[in-house]
Amino acid sequence: MPEDLNWAIGGEAGDGIDSTGKIFAQALSRAGRHVFTSKDFASRIRGGYTAYKIRTSVDRVESVVDRLDILIALTQRTVDENMDELHEGSVIIYDGERTMMSDFEAPEGMIGLDVPLKGLAEEAGGAIVRNIVALGAACEVGDFPIENLDEALQKRFGDKGSSIVDTNKKAARLGAEYVREEYDLDTDYNMETTDEDYVLLNGDEAIGMGALAAGCRFYAGYPITPATDVMQYLVGRIDRYGGKVVQAEDELSAINMALGAARAGARSMTATSGPGIDLMSETFGLIAQTETPLVICDVMRSGPSTGMPTKQEQGDLNMTLYGGHGEIPRFVIAPTTVSECFWKTVEAFNMAEKYQTPVYLVSDLALAVSEQTFSPDTFDMSEVEIDRGNVVDAGGIEDNTNDQGQFTPHAATEDGISPRTFPGVEGGAHMTTGLEHDELGRRTEDTEVRVEQVEKRERKVQTAREREDWSPREFGDPDADTLVVSWGSNEGAIREAMDFLEEDDISIRFLSTPYIFPRADLNEAFEQADDVIVVECNATGQWADVLEHDTLQRVKRINKYTGVRFKADELAQRIKEELGQAAAEEVEAE
Amino acid sequence: MSSNVRFTDFKSDAQPTWCPGCGDFGTMNGMMKALAETGNDPDNTFVVAGIGCSGKIGTYMHSYALHGVHGRALPVGTGVKMANPELEVMVAGGDGDGYSIGAGHFVHAVRRNVDMTYVVMDNRIYGLTKGQFSPTSREDFETSTSPDGTNQQPVNPLALALAAGGTFIAQSFSSDAQRHAEIVQKAIEHDGFGFVNVFSPCVTFNDVDTYDYFRDSLVDLGEEDHDPSDYDAAKDKIMDRDKEYQGVIYQDDSSVGFEQREGIEGPMNDIGDEPPEDMMDLVREFY
Ligand SMILES: Cc1ncc(C[n+]2csc(CCOP(=O)(O)OP(=O)(O)O)c2C)c(N)n1
Ligand code: SF4
Numbered sequence: 001m002p003e004d005l006n007w008a009i010g011g012e013a014g015d016g017i018d019s020t021g022k023i024f025a026q027a028l029s030r031a032g033r034h035v036f037t038s039k040d041f042a043s044r045i046r047g048g049y050t051a052y053k054i055r056t057s058v059d060r061v062e063s064v065v066d067r068l069d070i071l072i073a074l075t076q077r078t079v080d081e082n083m084d085e086l087h088e089g090s091v092i093i094y095d096g097e098r099t100m101m102s103d104f105e106a107p108e109g110m111i112g113l114d115v116p117l118k119g120l121a122e123e124a125g126g127a128i129v130r131n132i133v134a135l136g137a138a139c140e141v142g143d144f145p146i147e148n149l150d151e152a153l154q155k156r157f158g159d160k161g162s163s164i165v166d167t168n169k170k171a172a173r174l175g176a177e178y179v180r181e182e183y184d185l186d187t188d189y190n191m192e193t194t195d196e197d198y199v200l201l202n203g204d205e206a207i208g209m210g211a212l213a214a215g216c217r218f219y220a221g222y223p224i225t226p227a228t229d230v231m232q233y234l235v236g237r238i239d240r241y242g243g244k245v246v247q248a249e250d251e252l253s254a255i256n257m258a259l260g261a262a263r264a265g266a267r268s269m270t271a272t273s274g275p276g277i278d279l280m281s282e283t284f285g286l287i288a289q290t291e292t293p294l295v296i297c298d299v300m301r302s303g304p305s306t307g308m309p310t311k312q313e314q315g316d317l318n319m320t321l322y323g324g325h326g327e328i329p330r331f332v333i334a335p336t337t338v339s340e341c342f343w344k345t346v347e348a349f350n351m352a353e354k355y356q357t358p359v360y361l362v363s364d365l366a367l368a369v370s371e372q373t374f375s376p377d378t379f380d381m382s383e384v385e386i387d388r389g390n391v392v393d394a395g396g397i398e399d400n401t402n403d404q405g406q407f408t409p410h411a412a413t414e415d416g417i418s419p420r421t422f423p424g425v426e427g428g429a430h431m432t433t434g435l436e437h438d439e440l441g442r443r444t445e446d447t448e449v450r451v452e453q454v455e456k457r458e459r460k461v462q463t464a465r466e467r468e469d470w471s472p473r474e475f476g477d478p479d480a481d482t483l484v485v486s487w488g489s490n491e492g493a494i495r496e497a498m499d500f501l502e503e504d505d506i507s508i509r510f511l512s513t514p515y516i517f518p519r520a521d522l523n524e525a526f527e528q529a530d531d532v533i534v535v536e537c538n539a540t541g542q543w544a545d546v547l548e549h550d551t552l553q554r555v556k557r558i559n560k561y562t563g564v565r566f567k568a569d570e571l572a573q574r575i576k577e578e579l580g581q582a583a584a585e586e587v588e589a590e
Numbered sequence: 591m592s593s594n595v596r597f598t599d600f601k602s603d604a605q606p607t608w609c610p611g612c613g614d615f616g617t618m619n620g621m622m623k624a625l626a627e628t629g630n631d632p633d634n635t636f637v638v639a640g641i642g643c644s645g646k647i648g649t650y651m652h653s654y655a656l657h658g659v660h661g662r663a664l665p666v667g668t669g670v671k672m673a674n675p676e677l678e679v680m681v682a683g684g685d686g687d688g689y690s691i692g693a694g695h696f697v698h699a700v701r702r703n704v705d706m707t708y709v710v711m712d713n714r715i716y717g718l719t720k721g722q723f724s725p726t727s728r729e730d731f732e733t734s735t736s737p738d739g740t741n742q743q744p745v746n747p748l749a750l751a752l753a754a755g756g757t758f759i760a761q762s763f764s765s766d767a768q769r770h771a772e773i774v775q776k777a778i779e780h781d782g783f784g785f786v787n788v789f790s791p792c793v794t795f796n797d798v799d800t801y802d803y804f805r806d807s808l809v810d811l812g813e814e815d816h817d818p819s820d821y822d823a824a825k826d827k828i829m830d831r832d833k834e835y836q837g838v839i840y841q842d843d844s845s846v847g848f849e850q851r852e853g854i855e856g857p858m859n860d861i862g863d864e865p866p867e868d869m870m871d872l873v874r875e876f877y
Contacts, residue, residue, distance in 0.1 A: 030877065199876035209872050215861035218673050220665075241866060244672055244854055249698040253665040256658065260638065260669025263656055264677065265859025268669070286659050376877075381869040386861065422859045423654035423670070423677055429632040431602070431649055433657035442604055443649055443657075 003057060005142060005189055006067050009134065010051035010081065011074030013042065019156065020072075020131040021052025022371075024138070025200055026152040028056050029373045031144070032194030036061040036492070037202075037371040038565070040081070041310050049077050058194055062337070062372075062492030063568045069189060070141050072134040074098075074117075079107075086110055091187060093137050095130075113137065113183060120174040125167035132168045136175025144191040146176050199376050203341040203367030203489075206379075207297060208233030210345030211269055213384045216295075217243035218261035218268040220254040222276060225309045226368040227299035230271040251276035255283045255296065262287075262294045263432075265422035267349050271297035271361075274316050275306060281324045284358055286434040288328040288457070290441075291410065291418065293352035293389070295345070297361040299368045300488075302563050311563030312365045314488050317542040320360040321517055329457045331355070331464070332516040334362040336473060336491040338372040339379070344514060346384055351468075354389040355460045356420060362516065364537070366489035366565040392419045397427040406430075408439040412452045416459030461518060470520040472511040480509040482579060483529035485522070485555075487513050487543050489565060490535050496568035497575060506576065516543070519550070526551045533558055533578055537565065597626040600635070602652040608643060613790030613801075616764035617711050618647050620788075621680065624774035625653075630678045637680045638667040640692065642718045644684030644711035644790070661692030664699040667706050674857040675849045678778065679706035686716045689725040689745050696747075700754040703782045705847030709774060710747065711764070711790035714799045721795035731798060747787050748828040748839060757782040757845035759824070760838045763804050764790040769812070769836060776838055782845035789834070804834065811837030819843060 007024070011017050018039070025035050036055045042048035053068075055061050068085040071078065072093045079092060086092070088109035096114040106112025115137045121130040132153070139146050153168045179185065201209070208230050211219070219238060221231040235245045243266070248254035254270045262268040272280065277298050287294050300316045302308035320332050331351050335344040341363060352359045392400055400419040402408050409430050411418045418439075421428035432441035438449045473491070476484075476498055486494055491512040498508060509529070513520060526532055526547075532555040534544035539561040548555055558574050560566055600622035608614050625635055632653040639648035641660035648655040654677070658666050667681035688696050688710045699708065715733065716722040722735040726747065730739040751759045758780040762770040770788065777784030789804050816837065817823060824840035827833075 197877065199873055201876045205876070212872060213865045213869055215865065217858035217861065218669065220669065237872065239853070242855065242860075243858055244852055246668070246672065248665065249694055252662055253668075253695055253698065256662040256665035257669035257672070259658075260656070260666035260671075261673035261858070262669070263654075263666075264636065264670040264673035265857060266673035267858075267861060268673070282659050283662065290656065376870075376873050379873045381865045381873075384865045384869075386863045386865070388861075388863070422857075423636050423674060424634055424857065426633050429635075429653050429655075431637075431651070431653070431655035431657065433649055434659060435657065442602075 004055055004061060004065070005057070005069050005191055006053065006055050006065065007070045007138065007142070008051050008053040008068055008082065009072040009074070009131065010040070010049065010078030013048045013050045015050070015074050016131050017050050017052050020135060021054065023149070023152045023156050024135055025054050025371060026155065027149045028054065028191070029198040029200040030151055031148040032196035032198070033058055033191060034061050034198065035200060035371065035373045036063060038064045039369050049075070049081055051078065051081070056191065058192060063496045064565065065569050066567050070138050072138060083107070089187065091141050093134055093141070111185070111187070113141070113179060115175060115178055120178060121171055124171035124174050129168055129171035132171040133175035136172030137179045139172065140176040140179040141185065141187060142189045142191040145193070146172055148193065196375070198373035200371050200373050201338065202229065202369060202371045203335070203338045203363055204229030204299065205233050206338050206341035207271070207345045207361070207363065208237070209379065210342040211349070212237060212241065213342070213381055214267060214346040214349035215386050216267045216269050216349060217241065218258065218266040219243070219270065220246045220248045220257035220261070221270050221272065222248050222251050222254050224273045224276050226301055226365040227271040227273045227276070227297065229368065230297060230299070251279040252283065255280040258294055259283060259287055259292055262292050263423070267353070269295040269297065271299060273299050273301045274303045274319070277316060277319055277323065285324045285326060285328055287358040288330060289434045290432045291356040291457070292358070293356050294358050295348045295352050295361055296358055297363065300362065300364040308563045312537055312565045313561060313563065314364050314537040315542070316362065317516065317538070320362055321546070327454070329357055329461050330517065331357060331359045332362060333359060334488050334514055334516050335367065336488060336512045336514050338367060338370065339374055340514065341367060342379055350385070350387045351464070354387055355417060355464050356389065357460060362488070364488050390417050390419050392421050392428070394426045394428070397421065397425070402439065406440055409441050410437060410439045410453065410456070412439060412456040415463040416456050417463065465518045470515045470518055472513040472515070472520045472522070475510040475512070477507040477509055480507045481530040482508040483525055483532045484508050484510045484535060484575065485513060485532060485547065486535040487516060488537070490537065493566040493568045493571050494535060497571035500569055500572035501575060504576065506579065508575070522547065523551050526553045531556060531579065533575060535566065535571070537561065595626050595631045597622040600625055600632055600651050600653060602650055604650055606646070606650045608646070609794050611793040612643065613713060613764040613792065614644055614647060614711055616767055616770065617709065617788050617790045618650060620762070620764065620767060620771035620774050621647070621682070621709060622651065623771040624778055625678065625680070627771070627775050628778045634676065635678045635680065636670045637682065638663045638670065639681070640683035640687035642684035642687045642716070643792070644682065644717070645687060647682045661687050661690070662695065663687070664692060664695040664708065668699060668702065668704050671704050671706050672849050672854060674859070675705070675854050676857060680709065681706055682709045682711070684717070685710060685712040685714060685726045686724045689747055693725070697750060697754045700751050700756045700783055700785065702848045703755070703757055703845060704849060705782055707774065707777045707784040707786070709786050709788055712747070712787050713790050713792035713796055715792050715796040717792045717795060728798065746828070751785050752825060752828055752840060756785055756840065757842040758784040758838070759828070759840040760786045761836055762786055762788050763808055763836055764788050765801055766836065769810065773838060780841060780845065782847050807834050808836045809833050811835050811839065
């Protein structure tokens, strides 16, 4: 169990919570500490409670826990919202001068530090640096040398000129000094630094970076929380490699643009969230039917309808697995961590082109908004391989023709994979239609051809099943009686929950399954286990349903649909409850 | 591109299933002719079509082509052109396809001004679904779904295009073969979004907007002294509800295609099999 420290800043949307939190997270990661961040925010731009939380340790941290050690509370509500995470010894930094905080008193057992944030900010050069004063105070509380903030401040404010940077540096120091001089603090918090240099990024950024590494050159999208950061990351950066982002007029347009670019030969992608996936599903069918390689990223949020746009959920699994009319060959890949967001994106592009199918890359809000630290070589670009599949150039056309010498872009090959050619290639001109078509791409209602083409498309999935490695990521004790299975962002919390369980001498085997379709063969693992528990952030257990159906074995379910991600300590508790219940039932049965 | 391409090279050997006499035959011939005239060949041409009788056009032509879903051909064309600006991109569809389900995309494609040609076969009816009113149908037009007339004003696609900042707005009549081909050719040559609304009669379901009707009522702007670069004159023609015009109604000669303004230099398919060397810079950004 790492010696972790949990820090948060909370206030009203518009209070600069995000950028303050980010500055601190960057400072920590540059100082060689691991960081895992999470955000509480409401779907509004100004007003409404919002918080940025950081869990930090010299060891890796993979999730959030239900505990806050240092809280910068810019509003009374911040304290109220986090009351159940505060504990004896938690330090709350607040500004008693701010009217709404005037009658604030730290609850019993907690240490309240009244720091005149506004006053000190003005002394440093302006009320606007109030949050930085608080950061400085927090550094003092956590025994984190203030100099570590300097680089992050430079990064954040460098563009605005050196005097702004200096004002911020001064503000931080005034905050730290105030605490040092006014309070005789004796806490256990000690944020030691190391020589490591980490990078800090979130899941959306990792997806964007993965796309660029994979050679994605065209992106069309329509803004939607929490997928927008993928587009924002790519804008500007993709141009360096000769690519382009287009902000489309809606999701229907976005996916069709991406489809057009893919047919013209570009590695192409769109990203959206649930409501956008709904709109895209008609074209999703067209992509599959025309065998166009395309990556469609769904960064899930809470549904249905517009649901809770800024809240976590894993409710779109059924949609991505079964959505669209008719029967559609597809791949569904779900990254399980921020770094996997990068690697699975690379994989998604290769799969799309190798098998000429749409690929759903399913991420979720928890991955999208959480930043995590990594050693830079986690993203070693030399490991990236690009496989464009069966692309033929002018010389290859002749080998891929029918008896009449016509190019056959939908030839019913043995492995289901047909020759593909990019427009502009001589002799390759052909039409493809979303109607059922023959090997030339021409419309048909011939029953034999229909069957041949349906089977040909399905065969690609079979081929992929055989050729690719669909193993889940495995953790824990391979011989444990309890098997925990999960997908998406829950991996980190479960891995840390395993540490908590270990303290109670409970060991589990944990399979994190990035391949939703085709999925890994889990039959043996299921048979070996006494208890299988499927963990997911939805109400009905969509993944559990699939696994029960496929393995013909009943599973236990741990579901959460509050809109908040799983926390490690909470999960440990719930797993214990499931097992306890199982034990109790067994006793009863005897 | 080869110089000795003939328009029949753009013809596929698939047999059209259009009704004999359908206006779409003439529309298609004109498109093929214009493509050949402008020095294109099937291997550098990409035709995107929507759904409807009109949408079948791409399936009867020979080129790189995609027959997509209803109303979404324009975004597909945009994607094709952005990913490979060297291709000649032609998008085709019907009045239902383009001005009903795809109306949103129409407005945005116009304002984006991607260098492609958009040909709409306007028969003022839904043909493929067998005779319901379309967005260009007249207010008193009785159809299977409007037994008492539509009680809705028809859209004016030319006005929509003008209002959206269109840089090339034209209208033609599919059976005036020579003129139609010439107008489409000008649209192809235009640097930007070349929009041609083609009167392409449906002989099966529309007995109002017939060949005879257009033959009698069309006024050819070529024969009048119309200057397409004159915005106000174009506006007057477009807003004139009493007459139907044929010809290039408005053209902005200073138009530059979106893909060019966006600085796209060549085909995006050339990515190699390894990421570029400087890619590690992307990681360093996150320090
Ligand atoms: C999403 C969707 N809705 C409805 C249809 C059915 N549909 C096919 S063609 C068409 C109308 C086509 O009208 P138009 O574009 O005027 O073409 P025309 O057949 O007259 O050439 C409709 C409604 C469809 N294919 N897809
Ligand atoms: S129904 Fe009308 S539009 Fe369709 S093919 Fe027949 S004549 Fe042409």
